Amino acid sequence: MNDRQKDLFQKFAALASLLGLTLVFAFVSDAFLSLGNGMTVALQVTSIAYLGIGATCVIITGGIDLSVGAILALSGVVSALAVKGGAPVPLGMLAGLLVGALCGAINGLAITWLRLPPFIATLGMMLVARGVALQITDAKAIGGLGDSFAELGNGSLWRVVKVGADGFPDVSFPGIPYPVLLMVVLAVAVAVLLNRTTLGRHLYAIGSNSEAARLSGVHVRGVTLFAYVLSGALAGLTGCVLASRLVTAQPSEGLMYELDAIAAAVIGGTSLSGGVGTISGTVIGAFVIGILRNGLNMGGVSAFTQQIVIGLVILLTVWIDQMRHRR
Amino acid sequence: MLVKWLDHQTVDEAGADASPLLRLSGITKRFLTVTALQDVSFDLRRGEVHALCGENGAGKSTLMKILSGQLLPDAGEIVFKGRPVRFASTPQAQTAGIAMIHQELNLVPHLSVAENIFLAREPKRGPFIDRQRLHADTQRCLARLGVDIEPGAIVRTLSVAQRQMVEIAKALSVRAEVLIMDEPTSSLTEAETERLFEVIGELKRAGVALVYISHRLDEMARIVDRVTVLRDGRHVSTDDFAATTVDEVVVRMVGRALDDKFPPATRVPSRDVLLSVQNLARRGVFEDVSFELRRGEILGFSGLMGAGRTEVARAVFGADLPDAGTVRLGERELQIRSPRDAIAHGIAYLSEDRKGHGLALNMTVAQNVSLANMAGVANGLGFIRFAQEASVAQRYVDSLAIRTPSTRQVVRLLSGGNQQKVVVAKWLFRDSHVLFFDEPTRGIDVGAKYAIYKLLDELAAQGIGVVLISSELPEILGMTDRVAVFHAGRVRAVLDTRHTNSEEIMQHASGRLAASAT
Numbered sequence: 051m052n053d054r055q056k057d058l059f060q061k062f063a064a065l066a067s068l069l070g071l072t073l074v075f076a077f078v079s080d081a082f083l084s085l086g087n088g089m090t091v092a093l094q095v096t097s098i099a100y101l102g103i104g105a106t107c108v109i110i111t112g113g114i115d116l117s118v119g120a121i122l123a124l125s126g127v128v129s130a131l132a133v134k135g136g137a138p139v140p141l142g143m144l145a146g147l148l149v150g151a152l153c154g155a156i157n158g159l160a161i162t163w164l165r166l167p168p169f170i171a172t173l174g175m176m177l178v179a180r181g182v183a184l185q186i187t188d189a190k191a192i193g194g195l196g197d198s199f200a201e202l203g204n205g206s207l208w209r210v211v212k213v214g215a216d217g218f219p220d221v222s223f224p225g226i227p228y229p230v231l232l233m234v235v236l237a238v239a240v241a242v243l244l245n246r247t248t249l250g251r252h253l254y255a256i257g258s259n260s261e262a263a264r265l266s267g268v269h270v271r272g273v274t275l276f277a278y279v280l281s282g283a284l285a286g287l288t289g290c291v292l293a294s295r296l297v298t299a300q301p302s303e304g305l306m307y308e309l310d311a312i313a314a315a316v317i318g319g320t321s322l323s324g325g326v327g328t329i330s331g332t333v334i335g336a337f338v339i340g341i342l343r344n345g346l347n348m349g350g351v352s353a354f355t356q357q358i359v360i361g362l363v364i365l366l367t368v369w370i371d372q373m374r375h376r377r
Numbered sequence: 378m379l380v381k382w383l384d385h386q387t388v389d390e391a392g393a394d395a396s397p398l399l400r401l402s403g404i405t406k407r408f409l410t411v412t413a414l415q416d417v418s419f420d421l422r423r424g425e426v427h428a429l430c431g432e433n434g435a436g437k438s439t440l441m442k443i444l445s446g447q448l449l450p451d452a453g454e455i456v457f458k459g460r461p462v463r464f465a466s467t468p469q470a471q472t473a474g475i476a477m478i479h480q481e482l483n484l485v486p487h488l489s490v491a492e493n494i495f496l497a498r499e500p501k502r503g504p505f506i507d508r509q510r511l512h513a514d515t516q517r518c519l520a521r522l523g524v525d526i527e528p529g530a531i532v533r534t535l536s537v538a539q540r541q542m543v544e545i546a547k548a549l550s551v552r553a554e555v556l557i558m559d560e561p562t563s564s565l566t567e568a569e570t571e572r573l574f575e576v577i578g579e580l581k582r583a584g585v586a587l588v589y590i591s592h593r594l595d596e597m598a599r600i601v602d603r604v605t606v607l608r609d610g611r612h613v614s615t616d617d618f619a620a621t622t623v624d625e626v627v628v629r630m631v632g633r634a635l636d637d638k639f640p641p642a643t644r645v646p647s648r649d650v651l652l653s654v655q656n657l658a659r660r661g662v663f664e665d666v667s668f669e670l671r672r673g674e675i676l677g678f679s680g681l682m683g684a685g686r687t688e689v690a691r692a693v694f695g696a697d698l699p700d701a702g703t704v705r706l707g708e709r710e711l712q713i714r715s716p717r718d719a720i721a722h723g724i725a726y727l728s729e730d731r732k733g734h735g736l737a738l739n740m741t742v743a744q745n746v747s748l749a750n751m752a753g754v755a756n757g758l759g760f761i762r763f764a765q766e767a768s769v770a771q772r773y774v775d776s777l778a779i780r781t782p783s784t785r786q787v788v789r790l791l792s793g794g795n796q797q798k799v800v801v802a803k804w805l806f807r808d809s810h811v812l813f814f815d816e817p818t819r820g821i822d823v824g825a826k827y828a829i830y831k832l833l834d835e836l837a838a839q840g841i842g843v844v845l846i847s848s849e850l851p852e853i854l855g856m857t858d859r860v861a862v863f864h865a866g867r868v869r870a871v872l873d874t875r876h877t878n879s880e881e882i883m884q885h886a887s888g889r890l891a892a893s894a895t
Contacts, residue, residue: 248752249759251748254737255740255748258738262735262737262748264716265735266720266803267721325740
């Protein structure tokens, strides 16, 4: 097999396991394969996908970002506090997004200028961001944010509602939820960035051989910084979307989400040693995790067993990936 | 106890024991559809150095991997000390007495010499490592080789030559009777090579059988007893080295006669100075380095390992920043703070460490070619034009005769010579007019070397200034127009290649002649 075929095989393997899971769960539970549940899964997957897209870019450079779970909590509470303080909703959310990007920038600077290992730099940020989120909220959830705050997380496009003969509204098409729409737009945009632009090529080059990239004139520090800023900004966005969906910002939101994000990327074939990874793979990985959770839930499997299953799935897919690269 | 064997296995100096210690016969190995070895036979006597020659891909490494237990043959037999054997793993082969020293040395850099030599075989007292015995045993191993290395020294701090000695000591500490050396001199200085040959001589006298793989055929004459040539996975010949010549060996390796080692010069060096470096210094590394590079010439950088040649090139290129000195391109003084600056001015540096510093090995030929000049294959918004990128790569694949199935081939899968050409293509596409080549032919086949030499000449003929950093004097004498000789971080002399010889260069390189310049 040449690398192209291998790549297809890997993608196909992930996709096949995704379809396999869907089939199994459809068989076990009648409610699984309904439009409503499909939307639920898609909604649940969005946050893993946003974070996974950022994680993919970071991991392609050979780095890792452990801070996204904490950053999304901080961004969520910042936007909520801003809105509570009287800012218009879009501005409040922009503030949340910028806080995320700022945290990412600090990560990136610590890695490129202070030359800290990415694991350590983002571990530090994970603790700091979580601490700040708890501090500024006094560890309390912020609720009562109003309908316009809820729009991003709960609204949808092309929702068709007819008023029935009995006078009650009848939802004939639930529409495409904004978070799902956002996921598609982001995935396409970042995939184009990675595959079709010089910036994307430089990300791969750094992960493949950063010294060769530097000696070829690639702006290694700048490009690396970009990957962490993107990851931070996407975490900020995730924080806003999650807070909007619950119409509540919780400083304890997003615990361990960074691990879901990394898992999604890895299941999708991104190599932790850098230089390899695709957005399509990561999105498939996010759906594998999402469908596993949802299906196991509907099948009445306990949360503890779910963890065991997901853990085993990660081990299995990474093992397959390793086998693929062994010669 | 670990080194006692050296005493009772000594054979007489007159010659090697005639009955083979080891015999491989009818070895065949296939990888999927590729036949790497076809019915190859090879034997080894006690106390001999048996050279194994062949171009890259001839099957040398596959054969040695089979011998050292890294691969199992599909067919054929290995008879060691009169008994058929089958090694399923490296430890098995080692226990039997067959050890291999790889080109990329396999030591743990953060552990000490002693800890490396006895890794996974540490002498113990109860559950704890017996440090005293560990050091004493190590001391004895090293003393037997006549090398002066501290058992407690951390491997990371040792030179490549010292690390190699540690590898040899390690192999001997497992009582190896067969020692396979893959390109042992490729990164050694002349003096270190000399020392290695002495050690090899001692090992021979102690009855150790050595398989010696090297591209440097000239130096083999000093130590090799017999030579076996492989070509395209088949056995071509086995001769006493005394009964053949290096030229004959080369002809058998490439399957055709090589008329000349160096191509005739087509370049005409001009008088105008392209690059002028003055009083360049980097504290503790080199000082007061000045030289001029003229349009269309090949300037050699000669000198011993560690004399500062690579370091000066890297400083001009901005990979490491100098503390003092000026770099002028034509009339203009350059401020180079990073490789990006140097590249923007058309200066390129091709590292001696192709895989570590030159190529993104997991990326394709096309992606590597465009890496230094993405703007050349992208539109204003930074979107890559793939068709253009592919055609650019194809152009260089054709003009440099890069042997690759397609421009989408991953660079890792190309041979050393072709990888080198991909690096050259990268810099040509960037429109570089000053090229520093650092040991461009290291680890490259004889046939491919000629192609690289021809390329250097053609580049210079186009008006490019070429700096050739090389540790091989014949290469310097055969390929350059002028040569700057480095010693201890200084340029000792700039000589006209036509009017000098290897003795004069060595005199300057070893610091025995006073500085002079032409």
